[in-house]
Structure formats: structure tokens, C-alpha cells
Amino acid sequence: MxxxxxxxxxxxxxxxxxxxxxxxxxxxxxxxxxxxxxxxxxxxxxxxxxxxxxxxxxxxxxxxxxxxxxxxxxxxxxxxxxxxxxxxxxxxxxxxxxVVPLPGVPRMLRELRAAGIVTAVLSNGWSPLQQRKATRAGFDGPVLASADIGASKPDARAFAALVERLGVRGDCTWYVGDDPIADVAGARAAGLRAAWFNAEGQRYPDGVTPPDAEVKDVDGVLRLASLIEVR
Ligand SMILES: [Mg+2]
Missing domain, CATH: 1.10.40 (Ribonucleotide Reductase Protein R1; domain 1)
Known part of the structure; x- marks a missing residue:
């Protein structure tokens, strides 16, 4: 595993x-x-x-x-x-x-791959659009679209489908996203580690489940990946 x-x-x-x-x-x-x-x-x-x-x-x-x-x-x-x-x-x-990749994203994905870290995308949207967007960003792994799963983030069923596809325990998985509710609160409620991707320097909203980590760029994601421990 x-x-x-x-x-x-x-x-x-x-x-x-x-x-x-x-x-x-x-x-x-x-x-x-x-x-x-x-x-x-x-x-x-x-x-x-x-x-x-x-x-x-x-x-x-x-x-x-x-x-x-x-x-x-x-x-x-x-x-x-x-x-x-x-x-x-x-x-x-x-x-x-x-569709334009965010700065450094293709490099980050290559580095994660080179490090042997399992990756996937979970996105609210339809197929094959979300797959094409991911490809455009330089991602060549599995892409799970909510329309195919039958549940949208923050629904726990969407994250359960992700965990099943990854084949990795949720507590050994970082989910990285920019939306405090759909991504961060959804991932945490489903037992994953949630990283808030905050490239635009936003203030995290009050009253929403906080992230386990906040990252502002792709190097922040790479640092997260190096910190994953197997319990
Ligand atoms: Mg988003």
C-alpha cells in the first residue's frame, strides 16, 4: 500500500x-x-x-x-x-x-511524482471537462469529478470516493484546495488532512472548520508532502 x-x-x-x-x-x-x-x-x-x-x-x-x-x-x-x-x-x-495553470504547478506535480507520492484530483464538475483542465495543468493521474461520483464536495461521499481511489488512509492524505467549506471543512470532516491553498492572501472565514495547514504557493505544497508521516 x-x-x-x-x-x-x-x-x-x-x-x-x-x-x-x-x-x-x-x-x-x-x-x-x-x-x-x-x-x-x-x-x-x-x-x-x-x-x-x-x-x-x-x-x-x-x-x-x-x-x-x-x-x-x-x-x-x-x-x-x-x-x-x-x-x-x-x-x-x-x-x-x-485554462491557465497556476505558477509552478506543472513543476510541483513532476516533483511529487518523482518523490513517489500518490496523487489524485477531486473536483466539483463534469467529465471530461475536469479531466481536460487537470491535463492542462500538467496532471496525469486519476481525476474524480463530482458528476461521476454522484456527490459534490463538501459531501463526505465525494472524499470517500477519493480515499478509495488513492488506496491510502485518509489520515496519511493531504487534500489541497482553496475553498474553506467545500475543500477544507469537507476534507477534515471526512478524516483527511486539509491544506488551505491561499495564493491570494485571503482571510480565513470565521466559523468554518480551520485547515491543518495553510499554503500560499506550490513550494508550500511540496513542504507539506515531505511532512507526511505514516502512523
Ligand atoms: Mg477551487
Whole structure:
């Protein structure tokens, strides 16, 4: 059995996606307009509506396909199937152009690999988008997406799926992420060690389970990995 592991969130931990799904929905608006649908407002208003829809979807209100269907129905198009496929294709075509790894991430991943540390990604999102983002960040290990697991962080079932995939005890595993609730509190509640990735110098929110460690860059993650002890 491997002795230790480091697992990661993707967005704002390994890479920035620059609102790739918002861009794809804005591209769908052009098709909706062309095919007889009704836009709901100005471009600013549409962007605000898109952000609200995606925020609800990421919080677990629905799957991404359902969110896209709703987006299309709300603008007067009843046959949404082709739009859903179009949305997925647009997003995936944009990954290599828009998703940017955080500084030093590919090097950090190479160093973890060279040290024989088991790694994985657990991310709220859909396949294959999260896999493509991880690849773009230089990660070539297993990627678990919430849509495939059937549970989103901070749900303990998501972390249980991660621990099972890693094959490493939770207390020998660091989970690194930027979201205090989904990543830090979720990982700790599931028995993992939680590292808060705080590249932007934020203040940790009051009343949320604190992390076991705070790191501000990839070298901080590498230091964490060297500290894992086998109990
Ligand atoms: Mg994140």
C-alpha cells in the first residue's frame, strides 16, 4: 500500500479556468438568437444571469446538462438537446486556449511524482471537462469529478470516493484546495488532512472548520508532502 498521498482541487488550486462555462453559454446565446429564441436582456444582464445559473449548478442544484437545458428553454427554444451537445463541445474546445495553470504547478506535480507520492484530483464538475483542465495543468493521474461520483464536495461521499481511489488512509492524505467549506471543512470532516491553498492572501472565514495547514504557493505544497508521516 502506498504510504502517503496528496490530492487536489482544480479551480484556483491547480489552474484558473477564466470562466470557461460562462463563455460557452454566451456563445450559445448567438445560436439562440439566430434560431429564433428570445434573449432576456442586455449582454451585461445575460452575463449576470449566466453567472447566477452556474453558481446554483455548482452548488448542487442540478447537473450541467440540466442547467444548459434550462438556459435554452428560458430563451424560448424547446428542443435543447443539440444545444447541450454544442455547449459541451464549445467548452472542451476552449480548454487549451483559456485554462491557465497556476505558477509552478506543472513543476510541483513532476516533483511529487518523482518523490513517489500518490496523487489524485477531486473536483466539483463534469467529465471530461475536469479531466481536460487537470491535463492542462500538467496532471496525469486519476481525476474524480463530482458528476461521476454522484456527490459534490463538501459531501463526505465525494472524499470517500477519493480515499478509495488513492488506496491510502485518509489520515496519511493531504487534500489541497482553496475553498474553506467545500475543500477544507469537507476534507477534515471526512478524516483527511486539509491544506488551505491561499495564493491570494485571503482571510480565513470565521466559523468554518480551520485547515491543518495553510499554503500560499506550490513550494508550500511540496513542504507539506515531505511532512507526511505514516502512523
Ligand atoms: Mg477551487
Amino acid at each position: 502506498p504510504t502517503c498521498a496528496v490530492a487536489f482541487d482544480i479551480d484556483h488550486t491547480l489552474a484558473i479556468d477564466n470562466k470557461i462555462e460562462r463563455i460557452a453559454l454566451l456563445r450559445l446565446l448567438c445560436r439562440i438568437d439566430r434560431e429564433g429564441g428570445t434573449l432576456l436582456g442586455t449582454l451585461d444582464e445575460e452575463t449576470t444571469a449566466i453567472d447566477a445559473l452556474l453558481e446554483r449548478q455548482r452548488a448542487g442544484a442540478c447537473e450541467i446538462d440540466e442547467a444548459v437545458q434550462r438556459f435554452v428553454y428560458d430563451r424560448g427554444i424547446t428542443d435543447a438537446g443539440a444545444y447541450v451537445a454544442d455547449f459541451r463541445a464549445i467548452v472542451l474546445s476552449l480548454v487549451d486556449h483559456i
